[in-house]
Amino acid sequence: MITILCGEDDFSIHQALVEMKLKFDSLDSGNWIELKAPDVTSDQIIMSCSTISLFGEKRNVIVRGLIGLFDSSKIKLANWQNLLTLLRSLPDSVDLIFVDGTLKASNSFLKEIKDITSIKQFPVLKGSKLSEWVNNKAKHLGLNFRPGDIQFFLKTAGTNLWVLSNELEKLSIYTIGRQVQQKDIVDLVSDQDDSVIFAIFDSIIKSDISRALNIVSKLIQSGGSSISVILTIHRQLRRVVIARDLLKSGVRQNQIGAILKLREYPLKKTLEQLAFFSENDVKRWYSALHEIDNKIKRTDLSSLQALDYFITQLCYKRIS
CATH class of the missing domain: 1.10.8.60 (Helicase, Ruva Protein; domain 3)
Incomplete structure (x- = not known):
């Protein structure tokens, strides 16, 4: 079976891939091979589709960015004839999934295989x-x-x-x-990006209280919300805990991103941060979050004062 997932909505494409993995196999299976253009070759794809699976009946191969290369006339279709021949006789034991952005109707590779593929388009939602x-x-x-x-x-x-x-x-x-x-x-809801929260998170982990408070101060001065920072820290802590538990259960790192709906930099930072958290650290962070939640709701403490208190408490406790 050959499937093409294409379009500008990469979030929905990511979700579609997760659903396909859950349907066909499991997120933790070693039965998925992922290849990326422009480095991938015709022979590599053929080999990946031809190798007998050791993990189940199905061989699942994802190829990212290949078809989009043929939007340009500079890429010669003649150099990929061996692959095109394989695609027309692909065995039922192989599920080949091409993932791309928006594809032109004139795409030469797409024209060759559109009659033997299932094409699912994901335009930007409006x-x-x-x-x-x-x-x-x-x-x-x-x-x-x-x-x-x-x-x-x-x-x-x-x-x-x-x-x-x-x-x-x-x-x-x-x-x-x-x-x-x-x-x-x-x-x-703010326009702050994850890198700011990761910087605060990293500073607390390293007990660098002055850097953490300085980042928060600059964020608030630029229009950020202290409540939003607290909740985003809470969300990141939950990600770290889930990632840690998944690793303990034997789930591979490249599959954790699919479960957490993370990719690239946010996934990399989450995996880095979990190494600093023991069971006691997790309990301490959740206890501190619960404490400032109560202070905000039951005292005159502002959310910004509560955030400063949260950072100070965690940094000093980590030092001691």
Whole structure:
């Protein structure tokens, strides 16, 4: 079976791949081979499709970025005839998945194989389809938006599905058990990127209190929200704990990203950070988060004061 997943919506393509892996096999299987253009050769793909699987009946091969190369006339189709011949007689024991961006109708490789493939296109979601995606994601997370507030959320958070997914997760942590208010969206949804949170997280791990507080200060001065920082730290701690437990269970690092819906830099940093966390560290961080949550709700302490207190407590306890 040959499948093409293509389009600008790389989040939905990622999700589709995860679902296919769960359906065909399992996320922890050694039965998946992934190859990437432009370095991949015709012979490598042929070899990957021809090798007998040691892990199950199916051989699953993912090839990223290859078909898109043929949008240009500089890539000669004649050099890939051996692969095209194989594709027309691909055995049922092989599932070959091509992953690409938006492909031109004039693409020479696509023209050759479109009659023997299942093509699934993932254009960028807009308008009502984007609103529907947010609504479905919100229901999955147990979020309860007021009528009209999904549009307010989209105006604030933008249209990138990776960002929207992260922001909805933060809202689900903060508003558990109650309806989402517009103030929650204003307070929590920001344009801060993960690198800022990783920097704060790393500074606390290394007990560098001055650097952690300095980053927070600059973030707040540039319009960031202290509540948003607290919840994003909470989310990152949960990622680290899940990643640690998955590794202990024997799940491979390249599969953890699919489970956590992380890739590239965020995945790399999460795997790096988990090495610094013992069971006692996890309990200490969760205890500190619970403590500042109570302080914000039951005292006159502001969220910024609570965040400074949280960072100070963790840094000093780690030193001692």
